[in-house]
Amino acid sequence: MAVERTFSMIKPDATARNLTGKITAKLEEAGLRVVASKRVWMSRKQAEGFYAVHKDRPFFGELCDTMTSGPTIVQVLEGENAIARNREVMGATDPAKAAAGTIRKEFAKNIGENSVHGSDATDTAAQEIAYWFSGTEIVG
Numbered sequence: 001m002a003v004e005r006t007f008s009m010i011k012p013d014a015t016a017r018n019l020t021g022k023i024t025a026k027l028e029e030a031g032l033r034v035v036a037s038k039r040v041w042m043s044r045k046q047a048e049g050f051y052a053v054h055k056d057r058p059f060f061g062e063l064c065d066t067m068t069s070g071p072t073i074v075q076v077l078e079g080e081n082a083i084a085r086n087r088e089v090m091g092a093t094d095p096a097k098a099a100a101g102t103i104r105k106e107f108a109k110n111i112g113e114n115s116v117h118g119s120d121a122t123d124t125a126a127q128e129i130a131y132w133f134s135g136t137e138i139v140g
């Protein structure tokens with residue numbers, strides 16, 4: 001597997017608890033390199049667009065409330081098999097089901113406030129990176 005890039009987000013529940021460094025350390029320990037990073041406070045419109053795939057789910061309103069409740073850190077991660085690697089170190093969506101040692105097991109509060117987002121496929125990674133980092137030169 002070649003080196004690839006993925007998009008990561010440290011969610012408001014985690015920035016509120018000052019966990020940016022601890023979560024980034026877990027990503028780095030997993031072999032992922034932070035090649036772009038910035039702090040963003042999402043608008044309602046951005047949250048609704050980012051999670052549009054979930055717009056008909058019962059938790060959509062709550063999800064958008066949570067994502068706009070404070071700043072996030074958006075990142076581009078680079079590494080071997082980065083998309084799958086990041087999903088692995090994030091752990092299951094519900095922290096109660098996440099494996100030991102994963103970010104969500106260690107830091108997430110609940111299924112909604114689960115500390116991190118990570119792209120799930122090559123096309124979504126490319127789209128999410130393009131959206132949040134268009135105009136930014138990303139050096140490897």
Ligand code: GDP
Nearest residue numbers: 059062063092093111112113114116117118120
């Ligand atoms: P992910 O790829 O592991 O983040 O999971 P999904 O794509 O399925 O869901 C996106 C996000 O929606 C999750 O990370 C949660 O923040 C939120 N979410 C998913 N399922 C639920 C749920 O049952 N209840 C609530 N409140 N939020 C949820």
